[in-house]
Amino acid sequence: MGYEAGHSAKLDACEQDRLAALDQYDVLDTPPEEAFDRITRLVRSIFGVSMSTVTLIDGHRQWFKSQQGMPNAETERAPALCNAAIHHPRPLVVPDTLQDRRFADNPFVVGAPFIRFYAGVQLRSPEGHAIGTLCAMHDQPKTFDNAQLAILVDLAKTVTSELELRTVATRDALTGALSRRALREECSRAISLARRHRFELACIFFDLDHFKNINDTHGHGTGGQVLRACVEACRGELRSTDTVGRFGGEEFVVLLPHTGAQAAMAVAEKIRGAIARCRVEAEAGPLRVTASFGVAALDGGDLDVDQLVKRADAALYAAKDGGRNNCQMWQTVEEVNPGLLRRVLKAGQITFNGGRSTIECTIRGLSRNGAMLQVISTADVPDRFKLGVLSDELYRMCRIATKRDTQIEVVFE
Structure with missing residues (x-):
C-alpha cells in the first residue's frame, strides 16, 4: 500500500472512530434543551457576539444542538468553520476571516451569515475524539485574548459534561417521558422478553400535527405546554406496564407489551381522541392540537428496535398522507431492505x-x-x-x- 492510500485509510479509520464516539451520545436531531441553550446565550452575552452554537459534526453536515443568532438548524459540513475546527489540536480562533486565506472565500463568510470573527473550542469525548464545537461568531472582526479563550474552554467543558449527563438521564426534562436513549434501551429489553416468552408486542409512533406553527405563532413556552399536555393525555390511556418516550421534537413512541396489532390500533385511537380533546390556554385563547399515528407489531421476524420503530414511522407517514389526525397500521409488504438494517x-x-x-x-x-x-x-x-x-x-x-x-x-x- 502506497503512502497516499495508507494515509487515506488511516484518516477514514479516525473519522469512523470519531463518528462512533458521536453516536454513543444519541443526540443528533434531538429537540432543543435549556441546558445547552443557556450556554450559547452566555457565550453571546459574555463575548458580545452575534452568534453562538453548540455544533455536532456527522458525516455530511454540521447540526446545531443549540443555536443563537443562526438562521438554520443545520448546514453542509464541507464549508463549515466548525468542520475546520474539529481537525485542530487546539481551539481555533480567527479574528478576521477575510484576512485569513483559509476562509476568505468561504461561502459562510462572503455570504449569510457573514461570519467575520470565529472562535471554536472542540467538544471531545472521553477518548479524545472531537465530535463538534462550542463556538462564538460575530459579523465584524474581533480580538480575543487568552482570558476570554479560557472562559470559552470552560464553557465547552460544561457542554461535554451535559452530553455525558444525557447518557445516564432516563427522562425527558420537558415532558417527563422517557428520553430517546432510555426508550431505545427499554424497547430492546421488551423485544428480547417478547421473543423469549413468546408474547405479543406492539409500538405506536405519533407526531403532533402542524406543531411548528404553534411554536412560530405562540412561542416555544406555549409549545412546551402543548407537549406536556399531550403526554399527560397519552398516559391517561395507557396501562402501568406501557411506556411512552420522546423520540424527537414532537414525536413520541409508545411501547405496548402483551399487545397485538389490532389491540394496539385501538389504543392508538384512544390516544388520538384524548389528544384531540386537549385544550392549552394561550394569550389568544385555548389551543387545540391533533396527532397522527402509526402502529407496528412484532410478527415473528428477526426485528430489532430500529426496524420496529421504522415500520411504525412508515405507518405514521401514511397517516399524514391520509389527511392527519388518524391512525394507520404498518402493512406487510416487501421491505426496502430484506436484510435487517x-x-x-x-x-x-x-x-x-x-x-x-x-x-x-x-x-x-x-x-x-x-x-x-x-x-x-x-x-x-x-x-x-x-x-x-x-x-x-x-x-x-x-x-x-x-x-x-x-x-x-x-x-x-
Whole structure:
C-alpha cells in the first residue's frame, strides 16, 4: 500500500472512530434543551457576539444542538468553520476571516451569515475524539485574548459534561417521558422478553400535527405546554406496564407489551381522541392540537428496535398522507431492505454523472442489501448512483427505493 492510500485509510479509520464516539451520545436531531441553550446565550452575552452554537459534526453536515443568532438548524459540513475546527489540536480562533486565506472565500463568510470573527473550542469525548464545537461568531472582526479563550474552554467543558449527563438521564426534562436513549434501551429489553416468552408486542409512533406553527405563532413556552399536555393525555390511556418516550421534537413512541396489532390500533385511537380533546390556554385563547399515528407489531421476524420503530414511522407517514389526525397500521409488504438494517453512523458519498458529481451523506442504517442515508436535500440526488461507505471501503451501485425529507432508502444492485 502506497503512502497516499495508507494515509487515506488511516484518516477514514479516525473519522469512523470519531463518528462512533458521536453516536454513543444519541443526540443528533434531538429537540432543543435549556441546558445547552443557556450556554450559547452566555457565550453571546459574555463575548458580545452575534452568534453562538453548540455544533455536532456527522458525516455530511454540521447540526446545531443549540443555536443563537443562526438562521438554520443545520448546514453542509464541507464549508463549515466548525468542520475546520474539529481537525485542530487546539481551539481555533480567527479574528478576521477575510484576512485569513483559509476562509476568505468561504461561502459562510462572503455570504449569510457573514461570519467575520470565529472562535471554536472542540467538544471531545472521553477518548479524545472531537465530535463538534462550542463556538462564538460575530459579523465584524474581533480580538480575543487568552482570558476570554479560557472562559470559552470552560464553557465547552460544561457542554461535554451535559452530553455525558444525557447518557445516564432516563427522562425527558420537558415532558417527563422517557428520553430517546432510555426508550431505545427499554424497547430492546421488551423485544428480547417478547421473543423469549413468546408474547405479543406492539409500538405506536405519533407526531403532533402542524406543531411548528404553534411554536412560530405562540412561542416555544406555549409549545412546551402543548407537549406536556399531550403526554399527560397519552398516559391517561395507557396501562402501568406501557411506556411512552420522546423520540424527537414532537414525536413520541409508545411501547405496548402483551399487545397485538389490532389491540394496539385501538389504543392508538384512544390516544388520538384524548389528544384531540386537549385544550392549552394561550394569550389568544385555548389551543387545540391533533396527532397522527402509526402502529407496528412484532410478527415473528428477526426485528430489532430500529426496524420496529421504522415500520411504525412508515405507518405514521401514511397517516399524514391520509389527511392527519388518524391512525394507520404498518402493512406487510416487501421491505426496502430484506436484510435487517443495523443502526450505524458512517460517512458516505453519493457519486453520479460519470464520477463528476458527488454529494456527501451520512449512512444511518446498513445491511447486505441496502442502506438508509441522510442528506441535506434529496432534490439533486438521482434515482441511481454509486454509494461509497468510506470507512468500509465499500462501493456499490444502488437505486432509490424511497425518499422523504432528508432521508433516502436505497437497494444495492
